[in-house]
Amino acid sequence: MRDLSGWLSEHPVIQDETEAKEAKIFIDRARLGLKDLEDERVNLVKPLNQQLEQINEHYRQPRDTLRKVLDELERRVTGFLTAEEARHRQDIAEAKRVERLLKSLRGKLSGKSWLSLNKLRLESLDLTLQLLHWKRMQSLKRGKKPSARKSARKGKR
Numbered sequence: 001m002r003d004l005s006g007w008l009s010e011h012p013v014i015q016d017e018t019e020a021k022e023a024k025i026f027i028d029r030a031r032l033g034l035k036d037l038e039d040e041r042v043n044l045v046k047p048l049n050q051q052l053e054q055i056n057e058h059y060r061q062p063r064d065t066l067r068k069v070l071d072e073l074e075r076r077v078t079g080f081l082t083a084e085e086a087r088h089r090q091d092i093a094e095a096k097r098v099e100r101l102l103k104s105l106r107g108k109l110s111g112k113s114w115l116s117l118n119k120l121r122l123e124s125l126d127l128t129l130q131l132l133h134w135k136r137m138q139s140l141k142r143g144k145k146p147s148a149r150k151s152a153r154k155g156k157r
Contacts, residue, residue, distance in 0.1 A: 004030070 004026050014020050 007022065007026060011019055011023075014023055
């Protein structure tokens, strides 16, 4: 390496055929040195690569199984959340429909009738919420989980 460094310092530019032949000798030596370094490196790394391959193979099957289970679980949670969102949108749409109906009736009813209608509306809403809660509790007691598929169909009607 010192020889090459010294030669390069003395010959910043190759000016003739003799210098080119000398440079060729250094080129050949450098290429052989690189090949020797690579061969030595490969011999040292080969057992490590084999060990790495064995380690990866040991963990591949459990990792792949866990990935599949995780993907399925995430798919089911996503289905449930999608159905819940659809149910929520349906509830909002129904509330808006009832509100529009009440507004249209407000102009047609006297003051006492309007108060009676609002009281009836609140009682109806309370009963509906109680019924929904009771149905959910009953299905949970029986060990049934709310079906995302049924909920999604209800939202499409």
